[in-house]
Amino acid sequence: DQQVKQNSPSLSVQEGRISILNCDYTNSMFDYFLWYKKYPAEGPTFLISISSIKDKNEDGRFTVFLNKSAKHLSLHIVPSQPGDSAVYFCAASAKTSYDKVIFGPGTSLSVIP
């Protein structure tokens, strides 16, 4: 049972445009969400997080939006740069088990120069 879903395995975007990566979750107990970026032959690196008490968190070119009623979050990258080409993982954890971070399958983003 996949509790964190990323239904788009891949996404291509032109340099300078907006990249929108989507994530859906099924467990209503999840209240903390994170995005990680992964380059080939490296481990994932933390990008940005959001708590369920917020609906938006921004860090430079990266913004995460949370829609609790829809159990949906999205990561916006504006403007997209070729160096953003990577696999992006959505992850979530619950108040009852914060140390059990559940990851989605990832979306591969290609930013075309």
Next chain:
Amino acid sequence: DSGVTQTPKHLITATGQRVTLRCSPRSGDLSVYWYQQSLDQGLQFLIHYYNGEERAKGNILERFSAQQFPDLHSELNLSSLELGDSALYFCASSVGPNNSPLHFGNGTRLTVT
């Protein structure tokens, strides 16, 4: 560089064998997590240790075991290996036990032949 060190980088072994994967967390981090990434799958949570004690277990097989030592490094032991155990195994560390972003190592690629 995340500061998390995993050894070895690659491991090739035969079915039925036993291997040990090693992880040194970032300096100051007390938590160590183990994740498995199989082909075309996301990161599957295996187990979490905090300051030497097991905190949470995920979908970890009985053939697998882990421990965290007093110097905070961790080892993941995989025994009676099967072809399906071939995967990337990631270790991650964080400062605290809850809600801290994870810092991942570059993984150990295990191939079982």
